Amino acid sequence: MTTDGTKLGTPENITLKPTTGEIEFLCVDPSGKGSAEFPRMENGQVVVSIERVETAQEYLIVNAP
Known part of the structure; x- marks a missing residue:
């Protein structure tokens, strides 16, 4: 989820x-609307x-560009 x-x-x-x-990128299957x-x-x-x-906790928090 985003911040x-x-x-x-x-x-x-x-x-x-x-x-x-080292991990460079995550590839996410978009199921939400915050991916534009x-x-x-x-x-x-x-x-x-x-x-x-x-x-x-159980989430990954993503800071938008």
């Missing part, structure tokens, strides 16, 4: 940096930079 409480979707995949193995400001892949998934993600 304003809007459900963004469900994480479906992650992209790793090949040289370090994020880039999308050809399959419609929302791409979120891991730098925008924080953890909060």
Whole structure:
């Protein structure tokens, strides 16, 4: 979900940096309406930079671009 409480979707995949193995992006299946400001892949998934993600209990909080 985004910082304003809007459900963004469900994480479906992650992209790793090949040289370090660190998470670079989350690919999210958009099930909410707060995804317009994020880039999308050809399959419609929302791409979120891991730098925008924080953890909060059972949720991932995403800071909008």
